[in-house]
Amino acid sequence: MARLAQTAGLTDIQTEILDTVRQFVDKEIIPHATALEHEDAYPQDIVDGMKEMGLFGLTIPEEYGGLGESLLTYALVVEQIARGWMSVSGVINTHFIVAYMLMHHGTDAQKQRYLPQMATGECRGSFSMSEPDLGSDVAAIKTKAVQDGDDFVIDGAKMWLTNGGTSTLTAALVKTDEGAEKPYQNLTTFLVEKPVGYGEVAPGLIVPGKIDKMGYKGVDTTEMVFKGHKVSGDQILGGKRGGGFSQMMDGVEVGRVNVAARACGIMIRAFELAAEYAQQRSTFGKPIAQHQAIAFKLAEMGTKVEAAHHMMVNAARLKDRGERNDVEAGMAKYLASEYCAEVTQESFRIHGGYGYSKEYEIERLMREAPFLLIGEGTSEIQKTIISRGLLRDYKLR
Numbered sequence: 001m002a003r004l005a006q007t008a009g010l011t012d013i014q015t016e017i018l019d020t021v022r023q024f025v026d027k028e029i030i031p032h033a034t035a036l037e038h039e040d041a042y043p044q045d046i047v048d049g050m051k052e053m054g055l056f057g058l059t060i061p062e063e064y065g066g067l068g069e070s071l072l073t074y075a076l077v078v079e080q081i082a083r084g085w086m087s088v089s090g091v092i093n094t095h096f097i098v099a100y101m102l103m104h105h106g107t108d109a110q111k112q113r114y115l116p117q118m119a120t121g122e123c124r125g126s127f128s129m130s131e132p133d134l135g136s137d138v139a140a141i142k143t144k145a146v147q148d149g150d151d152f153v154i155d156g157a158k159m160w161l162t163n164g165g166t167s168t169l170t171a172a173l174v175k176t177d178e179g180a181e182k183p184y185q186n187l188t189t190f191l192v193e194k195p196v197g198y199g200e201v202a203p204g205l206i207v208p209g210k211i212d213k214m215g216y217k218g219v220d221t222t223e224m225v226f227k228g229h230k231v232s233g234d235q236i237l238g239g240k241r242g243g244g245f246s247q248m249m250d251g252v253e254v255g256r257v258n259v260a261a262r263a264c265g266i267m268i269r270a271f272e273l274a275a276e277y278a279q280q281r282s283t284f285g286k287p288i289a290q291h292q293a294i295a296f297k298l299a300e301m302g303t304k305v306e307a308a309h310h311m312m313v314n315a316a317r318l319k320d321r322g323e324r325n326d327v328e329a330g331m332a333k334y335l336a337s338e339y340c341a342e343v344t345q346e347s348f349r350i351h352g353g354y355g356y357s358k359e360y361e362i363e364r365l366m367r368e369a370p371f372l373l374i375g376e377g378t379s380e381i382q383k384t385i386i387s388r389g390l391l392r393d394y395k396l397r
Contacts, residue, residue: 004302005268005309007076014073017058021080024049029084037085037364040210040217042166046088050121055092057119060099064115071254072316075261079309082265086368087218089265093258094162097251098125098171101189105238105247110191114169126167128158128224129248136381138245139183143174143226145190150233152176154190154204154226164222165198165207172224173248176241189237189244192229198222204229215367252376253329254319259376260312260332263340266372267308270340270365271301274347281352294350301343308336327389334382337372344369 010018028049036043050056059074060066074096081089099118102111117123134140143156158172169191176188194201198209206225213221237247275298278289288294311332318325344365348355355362373379 004305007313021077025080025084033085037217043218056121060115060119065119070320075257075316078261079265082262083269089262090162090219094127095125097255098127100254101251107239123169124167125169126161126163127171128161129173130159132159141175145174145176151230154229156226158224161222161224165220173244184245185242187244188241189247190231191235216371255376256329256333257315260336263336263372264309267305267340267343270344270347271305273362274350278350297346301346304339304343308339327386330382330385334379340372341369
């Protein structure tokens with residue numbers, strides 16, 4: 001058992017789940033990840049294996065066919081999967097967020113309709129807030145839904161949908177009302193059903209194709225274009241328009257814990273690779289791990305792994321207890337993503353020239369780590385959230 005990134009106080013069930021996932025990662029993901037990533041190939045066999053283990057329903061309540069596990073369990077599973085290949089964790093991340101939003105904000109009919117199918121992976125989720133002309137400025141959303149009897153007609157474009165082509169249910173944040181007191185009160189989340197595929201997948205609903213990315217290969221990232229696409233009013237999450245902003249923010253909050261977990265997974269793997277290589281590679285008559293310059297790098301890398309892991313665990317446990325964790329989730333995401341980039345680069349340096357070769361795994365990690373600096377909000381956005389939360393609690397009296 002590795003010394004770093006251990007979590008105290010886990011139940012026997014949590015330990016059993018993590019042991020199973022760790023073995024799956026070691027046997028089914030790590031040996032194939034680099035080849036699949038270089039081909040930008042969708043990891044169907046790995047996804048099928050995750051379905052068999054019940055990971056798509058990990059946090060979905062047992063009454064809907066899921067395992068009913070906590071956010072902490074999910075985050076630790078994601079950490080292990082990202083240690084194998086970050087893209088695979090992306091396959092279940094947006095699915096998890098949509099399931100979470102349904103569990104906490106959906107109507108009884110919506111829960112009964114979707115959660116059992118999501119638990120088995122038959123129904124796969126994706127979500128989108130962003131648009132081509134905006135990033136984190138969610139209140140500036142332009143995609144609009146206009147009521148037409150009992151239905152709504154949606155026009156506009158959404159951007160950066162992970163699993164946009166392979167999902168069958170997309171939670172899309174769009175504008176429905178104008179004239180509300182605050183801009184975010186005009187936003188509504190629609191549950192948009194669609195088939196798997198690209199092109200015009202339904203009347204007025206277009207998924208143009210996969211976006212070619214520097215890293216985060218294998219998993220599909222897409223746009224979604226609405227051109228007069230009609231959606232039933234029953235597909236409004238929670239059944240009430242105008243509540244989409246708070247629903248999405250709740251989902252993104254757990255998403256930030258997820259991104260922190262992914263960052264921890266990548267840096268754990270980067271450290272493993274560095275420690276192994278440093279003990280095999282010799283210069284000046286001894287393994288480079290025995291040179292102080294490299295030994296100190298490993299010490300700093302291990303410390304960063306440990307710090308980020310514990311911050312991620314703390315943020316997850318707060319949410320599981322029903323406590324507010326916006327500051328802690330922001331801190332965990334900020335620290336873990338920044339440390340991930342640093343640890344991965346140090347591992348790359350330890351590998352020397354071989355780190356630049358596609359034959360070595362660290363080359364892939366070097367292209368994956370930067371994504372976490374921007375996914376679920378940049379470090380600057382996290383600092384804004386953190387500072388506002390701290391000033392709220394430390395307000396002058």
